[in-house]
Amino acid sequence: MVRPSRSTEARPARALTIAREEFARRRRQLMKSMGRDAIAIVPSAPVHLRNNDVEHAYRQDSNFHYLTGFREPESVAVLVPGRPQGEFLMFVRDRDPARETWDGRRAGPAGACRDFGADDAFPIGDIDEILPGLLENRAKVFYTVGVHREFDQRVVGWVNGLRALAKHGRHAPYEMVALEHVLHEMRLFKSRGEIELMREAARIAARAHVRAMRRCRPGMHEYEIQAEIEYEFRRARAEPSYLPIVGGGANGCILHYRENESVLRSGELLLIDAGCEYECYASDITRTFPINGKFSKPQRALYELVVAANLAAIAAVKPGNHWNAPHEVAVQVLTAGLVELGLLKGKVPALIKSQAYRRFYMHKTGHWLGMDVHDVGDYKIGATWRALEPGMVLTIEPGLYIPPGTRGVPPQFRNIGIRVEDDVLVTRDGHEVLTDGVPKDAAEIEALMAAA
Numbered sequence: 105m106v107r108p109s110r111s112t113e114a115r116p117a118r119a120l121t122i123a124r125e126e127f128a129r130r131r132r133q134l135m136k137s138m139g140r141d142a143i144a145i146v147p148s149a150p151v152h153l154r155n156n157d158v159e160h161a162y163r164q165d166s167n168f169h170y171l172t173g174f175r176e177p178e179s180v181a182v183l184v185p186g187r188p189q190g191e192f193l194m195f196v197r198d199r200d201p202a203r204e205t206w207d208g209r210r211a212g213p214a215g216a217c218r219d220f221g222a223d224d225a226f227p228i229g230d231i232d233e234i235l236p237g238l239l240e241n242r243a244k245v246f247y248t249v250g251v252h253r254e255f256d257q258r259v260v261g262w263v264n265g266l267r268a269l270a271k272h273g274r275h276a277p278y279e280m281v282a283l284e285h286v287l288h289e290m291r292l293f294k295s296r297g298e299i300e301l302m303r304e305a306a307r308i309a310a311r312a313h314v315r316a317m318r319r320c321r322p323g324m325h326e327y328e329i330q331a332e333i334e335y336e337f338r339r340a341r342a343e344p345s346y347l348p349i350v351g352g353g354a355n356g357c358i359l360h361y362r363e364n365e366s367v368l369r370s371g372e373l374l375l376i377d378a379g380c381e382y383e384c385y386a387s388d389i390t391r392t393f394p395i396n397g398k399f400s401k402p403q404r405a406l407y408e409l410v411v412a413a414n415l416a417a418i419a420a421v422k423p424g425n426h427w428n429a430p431h432e433v434a435v436q437v438l439t440a441g442l443v444e445l446g447l448l449k450g451k452v453p454a455l456i457k458s459q460a461y462r463r464f465y466m467h468k469t470g471h472w473l474g475m476d477v478h479d480v481g482d483y484k485i486g487a488t489w490r491a492l493e494p495g496m497v498l499t500i501e502p503g504l505y506i507p508p509g510t511r512g513v514p515p516q517f518r519n520i521g522i523r524v525e526d527d528v529l530v531t532r533d534g535h536e537v538l539t540d541g542v543p544k545d546a547a548e549i550e551a552l553m554a555a556a
């Protein structure tokens with residue numbers, strides 16, 4: 105038997121992707137909720153310039169991708185439930201050999217129909233001519249206002265243009281409905297296909313964190329570790345789902361640390377918050393480990409407290425528990441532990457009530473995760489936290505942050521920033537931790553680093 109080479113281990117056995125039928129199913133489900141007197145207009149993401157005529161890497165709009173799977177800019181999807189000549193229309197860039205030589209291949213209208221299931225497709229340049237006719241005699245327009253501002257103006261222009269023709273007997277829609285209200289609720293519940301992609305995004309990011317632990321040495325720079333992480337992402341066809349945070353020592357206490365430029369010093373901890381995006385689905389992992397491979401006693405005491413909070417919060421992820429239950433559990437564990445270590449003084453319930461823990465733990469324990477790293481979906485229904493249900497994916501990310509110079513804290517506990525973050529799927533009987541490919545147990549991390 106031939107042993108697989110290391111380079112093939114990074115790749116899934118087959119390319120994972122969302123099946124064409126699933127995109128069609130999503131469109132059908134959305135149209136059912138909209139009703140037959142409605143139309144939905146969903147634009148692609150605009151291209152963002154980095155400087156002069158150089159562009160940022162293009163990332164498709166998540167709602168547009170969710171409904172079409174189409175990757176190109178300057179595209180618009182239109183859903184017209186019950187329209188006899190076709191319900192799913194696309195406006196896309198026309199084929200253009202000269203432009204394609206410069207900017208890359210285009211599907212064109214024919215490709216939009218052939219490969220993406222559009223019932224009909226038109227060049228984007230024809231949209232002003234065609235769209236008003238589609239809006240006519242529809243009562244409601246499902247559209248997300250305020251995200252793509254320039255496109256907002258065009259939608260308003262089409263509707264107002266029709267209104268101005270009322271005396272000629274043309275009927276304009278009279279109601280704008282927030283598309284995201286329906287669509288984001290759909291996106292909150294992940295299908296089997298989506299979960300497979302999220303497992304893959306989590307596996308890749310877990311491998312990247314393991315690589316960072318193995319490669320880390322005192323004297324390296326934070327950006328060198330960032331490079332190790334990004335190497336592991338890219339070779340697996342993934343890319344960062346947000347700018348990786350690689351913070352040694354005091355930098356680990358800056359929640360959204362971005363510079364990644366400092367030297368890593370022996371005796372300090374390294375906090376890495378880095379996740380990737382695979383086929384438009386995100387992972388989001390944080391691990392914290394000793395730069396020299398061995399936790400000091402005070403570092404280990406605080407670290408094990410954060411891991412205990414992480415584990416207890418994960419245990420609270422199950423159907424029936426409400427969204428905030430894991431956070432409440434994490435706060436309970438952290439507060440009790442801080443009292444035990446002498447960093448907080450008083451009775452635990454009173455310290456929780458007064459939010460005394462916020463000095464050291466100032467953020468929430470997680471967020472929804474999906475196509476967006478801070479994914480869509482309501483956290484409350486009315487005034488109450490919503491119940492967790494199978495198919496939802498969330499992060500669990502408790503931490504403790506004690507920058508140098510923190511007053512009233514024994515010196516041995518200063519200069520320590522710790523967060524331990526996992527991605528967790530709610531299942532029928534509890535949960536599945538998607539990110540268990542990277543260790544968080546202190547002894548396991550030390551063993552892994554010692555063997556590197």
Ligand code: GLY
Pocket residue numbers: 346377378388471477501525
């Ligand atoms: N990496 C962003 C977050 O953890 O929410």
Ligand code: MN
Pocket residue numbers: 377378388389390525
């Ligand atoms: Mn994170």
Ligand code: MN
Pocket residue numbers: 388470471499501525
């Ligand atoms: Mn997160």
